[in-house]
Amino acid sequence: MNQRLETLQFFGLITKFIMIAFSLVQSVIVIRLLSPQEYGFIGLVLAFAGIVGVYQHLGLGVGTLREVSLARDEQEASKIFFTSLSVRMLITLPLVFGLLLFSSYITNTIYHRPEILFGTRLVAFTILFNGIMEIVFNVLNGLQKFKQVFILQILNSAVSMLVVVPFVFFLKYDGYFIGSLITVILFLLIYVLSLLKVFGFRLLAPNKSEFKKIFRAVFGIGIFIYxxxxxxxxxxxxxxxxxxxYSTPDTVGYLKFAIGYGFYLLSFSNAVNYINLPVxxxxxxxNVVFFKESFKDNFHKxxxxxxxxxxxxxxxSKEAILILAGRNYLPAQPLIFFSVLAFFFLMIFEILCGCIFxxxxxxKGYISSYSILAVAxxxxxxxxxxxxxxxxxxVAAMFLGAALTFVFAIFRIFQKLSIMVADGKILIMSLVCLPLLLGGLVNMSLYERLALLAFSLLLFWFFTKYLGILNLIQVLRSGHEYAEKPGDRTAHPGDRMKGLDSGYHLHSD
Known part of the structure; x- marks a missing residue:
């Protein structure tokens, strides 16, 4: 029974890796076209967007995904979409207006960086359109239109690269925000048309009582996600x-590069969590017993x-910096070790959220874990x-916060469900991979590191086979059987309150 989940996860990962490839090419070109200072400007603006944008969510994306996945038919799903989108606009429009109103004060008075005023104003509109697209995206996922979503995601990444890069070439860091906004508007239209086609171009609005009922159901689980x-x-x-x-834009640029480098690890959890949670x-x-067994088997992999x-x-990491960004970004290399480990622990924690919490x-455990992550x-x-x-x-603080969160999460899960997350298999695989992690801190030649990689690959292959952790051949062989199955969206009305769904992105649009 784990084959269907693993097959969908496999195709989700393949999609994510293709998206990463386009994103990497875009990032490499953008970084090489900009100085560390200009890249630092982009980092600051995106940080503003991240803080402001998060307040629009209210957990609506995840709540919408869950309710749509339990909807009896497209008509009910249409009403859920209408309700979620209405609430999203009530929240997002004032936030966007506020960012536009105070953008000059933030950039000129607080940070003394008038260069980023234009980008800050553009990113406000990007937040608005991204908010709409998140709802549409989660409705399509809730309807289990995975093949359609996979294709659109890949096209989005490809077009983003083709649009953003020329704008950066001609307009530098301002061009980044212009190209991003154009891409978001274009694919918002495509996503909306795709959803309307699923609905037969008939969008049904709920009546007053239905609106209240749907809002309570969506927001009831969404508040925790929010x-x-x-x-x-x-x-x-x-x-x-x-x-x-406290520091210069160049230093911010190095930190942004290191964070972006480690952030790619989250592609694993991002790719599979919206599949994990409904299942x-x-x-x-x-069946709680089967739930525990299937979690352990999947988690080890x-x-x-x-x-x-x-x-x-x-x-x-050194070779990656030289290829992706050039020698100008070599000062970021000492940051890579902490960044990669921080996002590894965060990625594992998000898998635990999607599969357990x-x-x-x-x-309670879910919110407590995130509180530790943020406060620490x-x-x-x-x-x-x-x-x-x-x-x-x-970046060391990010590593510490993520590590403490992971430790708390595994103790909480053992306390509540008696599931030993960090068991013997996890310990053995950690020891197998430890030389690779520490190798990045040691001054070794490229040939010595290649030899270490070969030795680690041999150990990895032996222990995964000996411990029975990986069986990817079986997953691939079962792909043709499960990839196109839509799954069962029908649910008993009482099932709506039998747990929460982490949905696609626990952390971002």
Whole structure:
């Protein structure tokens, strides 16, 4: 029964990797066209957007996904879409207006960077259109139109690269925001047309009582996601915002590069969580014993693969910087180790949220974990950066916050469900991948690092086979059977309250 979940996860990961490829090409070109200072300007503006944008969510995207996945038919799904979109606009429009109104004060008075005023105003409109697109995206996922969503995601990444790069070439960092806004508007129209086609170009509005009922159902689970998004936003943006106040744009640019490098690890959790949660929520409601068994089996695979990927990223960080950004960004290399580990722990924590906390309705553990993530990171960032810790202090604080969150989460899960997350298999695979992680801190030649990689690959292959962790051949063989199955969206009305769904993105649009 795990084959369908693993197959959908596999295709989700393939889609994400293709998107990463386009994103990498775009990032490489943009970084090489801009100086570290100009790239730091982009980082500051996106940090503003991250803080402001998170307040529009109210958990509506995730709540919408769950309710649509339980809808009996497209008519009911249409009413859920109408309700969620209406609430989103009531929240987003005042936020966008506020950012436009105070953009001059933020850029000129607080940060003394008038160069980013234009980008800050443009990003306000990007927040608006992204807010709409998130709702549409989650409705399509809730309807389990996975193939359609996968294709649109890939096209979005490709077009973004083709649009953003020329604008950056001619207009520098302002061109980044112009190109991004054009891409968002274009694909918002495409997503909306795709959804309307699914609905037969008939959008039904709920009556007053239906609106209230849907709002309570969506917001009832969404409030916890909303709080988590705010806390996550503090984790992600506090380093750049505080460092931007105390340091130079060049240093902010190095930190942004290091964070962006580690952030690619989140592609794993982003790609599979919107598949994990509908499946794991149903399994928890039907059979807790099978739920625990399937989680352990699936978790071992993802932990092993992503930890090895993290080790690879650390071991060859110097070569990655030279290829992606050039020698101007080599000062960012000491930041890579902490950044990669921070996002590895965060990625594993998000998998735990998607597979354990929300399906089991452990909202207390969910919010407590995110509180630790935000408070620990924010406090340590301010303490270290304000005392001259610079970019190293900021990224080390992110690592500490993510590691503490992971430790708390595994203890909480054991306490509530008696699931030993960090078991013997996890410990063994951690030891297998440890040389790769530490190799990035040691001054070794390229040939020595390649030899270490070969040795680690041999160990990885042996222990995954010996421990029975990976069986990707079976997943691939079952792909043709499951890839096109839409799944069962029918649910008993009472099932709506049997757990929460983490949805697609626990942390961002």
């Amino acid at each position: 709080i988590a998004k705010i806390l996550y936003g503090l984790f992600m943006q506090s380093g750049i915002l505080i460092l931007g106040y 794991m929520s149903k399994r928890f409601a039907e 993802f932990f092993s693969l992503t930890l090895f990927a993290a080790g690879f990223m650390t071991l060859f 929300l399906p089991s309705s452990d909202t 990171t924010l406090g340590v960032v301010f303490f270290l950066v304000s005392r001259g810790g610079g970019a190293t202090g900021a």
